[in-house]
Amino acid sequence: MLYVKNICKSFNRLSVLDGISFTQNKGEIIALMGKNGSGKSTLLRIIARIMKADSGTVAFKEKNLIAADSIHRQNILYIGHDPGLYSFFSPRENLRFLLSLRSLTSKEKYIEEKLDRYGLIDFIDNPINVFSRGMLQKLKLVQIDLINPDLLLFDEPYSSLDEDGILLVDQLIAEIKIQNKSAILVLHDNQKAKIHGDRILRLESGSIF
Amino acid sequence: MLLNLIKKELLIEFRSKQIILSMLIFGLAIILIFALSSNISSEILSNYSAGMFWLMNLFIVVIGVHRSFAYEKEFDAFSLMVSAPVDRGLIFLSKWVSGFIFITTTQLIIITPFFKLLLLDIPENLSFFILTSLLVNLAMMSIASIVSGIVIRSNFSEILLPLLMFPLLSPLMIAATKISNNIINSQSYELWNVWVLIIVSIVVLFGLAGYALFDFIVEE
Helix, strand or coil, X not given: CEEEEEEEEEECCEEEEXXXXXXXXXXXXXXXXXXXXXXXXXXXXXXXXXXXXXXXXXXXXXXXXCCCCHHHHCCEEEECCCCCCCCCCCHHHHHHHHHHHCCCHHHHHHHHHHHHHCCCXXXXXXXXXXXXXXXXXXXXXXXXHHHCCCEEEEECXXXXXXXXXXXXXXXXXXXXXXXXXXXXXXXXXXXXXXXXCCEEEEEECCEEC | CHHHHHHHHHHHHHHHCHHHHHHHHHHHHHHHHHHHHCCCCHHHHHHHHHHHHHHHHHHHHHHHHHHHHHHHHHCCHHHHHHHCCCCHHHHHHHHHHHHHHHHHHHHHHHHHHHHHHCCCCCCCCHHHHHHHHHHHHHHHHHHHHHHHHHHCXXXXXXXXXXXXXXXXXXXHHHHHHHHHHHHHXXXXXXXXXXXXXXXXXXXXXXXXXXXXXXXXXXXX
């Protein structure tokens, strides 16, 4: 389903990714691990087409994402370190805008239900610039649950979360598995990687092991 | 989709009021400096007024555009838009249109204090002055939106934005000053229509370039 071939990326002549290649099957969850600065986030951003690779190709469902029309990103969701939302908007407004970007306005009716599930219903109309890191992290989970993409690219899903939040991430990943959807999760915890990942990819010195 | 993107820009500004407010305050401060520091006859001032008007606009556009893209950087919301299945050319168009609305709104508020505080006569052909100003605003925002798209990913965007934008906007500012000066001095259109054509060319050129290239410009 996802083909990543020979991806190279360097910053100021410092090579971060050096010919990364792997494939991911439908329904497979990959745990991407590696030290800080090993290029995990860079790789996710290249797959999501936020960042340009120096060379290489990324194909999803047999469409080259680098050359193809933007519509082929419809079933891919990238969630980075930051929530990717607007600070002056409330969760409701942010989620509405997110759905409108993906032509999924029919899902607007589920916004309240999903916010309730992640314990954010009381803040539905508050601007998110007053939210804590943990609340913003939970808002990322709401985005994923609402969009339900075929391929999820999630950078550090457990970051800033309390025990309840960690449990919610575990549940969400379990649901992704049940629905036979795919995900690439950047993880730092070996145990979590073994539990959730069908395969563990380790990034080191720009290569995958 | 374009309407959704423009609506988002306007709604953020409606909530924060940061773009128009900062442009207004800065613009008024410049007018006050001009008014209080100039000790020249009204005739000379009138000759320089068009240049002063567009110089003021040049500065306030930088502030407005920088603020508009700062929202996108705050929680990395720009990555959300860029990674979504959206034609990135439409993101450029939404920034262009919303920027045009913000600068025009600011000018509409600021134009009266500009003429009153500098003790200038309102141009006889005011509708012509407004129409040509709208055209200049369109051109200015097309350039500003492209440049902002280029520098948004940089850590030095605050420095790079004016450094890249001022040279690109200079020909436009010259043309705008010539046009406004001719209108203020009630010159015949035939004498200055070439400047209007230059601005129309800038609108078309940068508008098309922005739409076509924004896809590649905004990638890190």
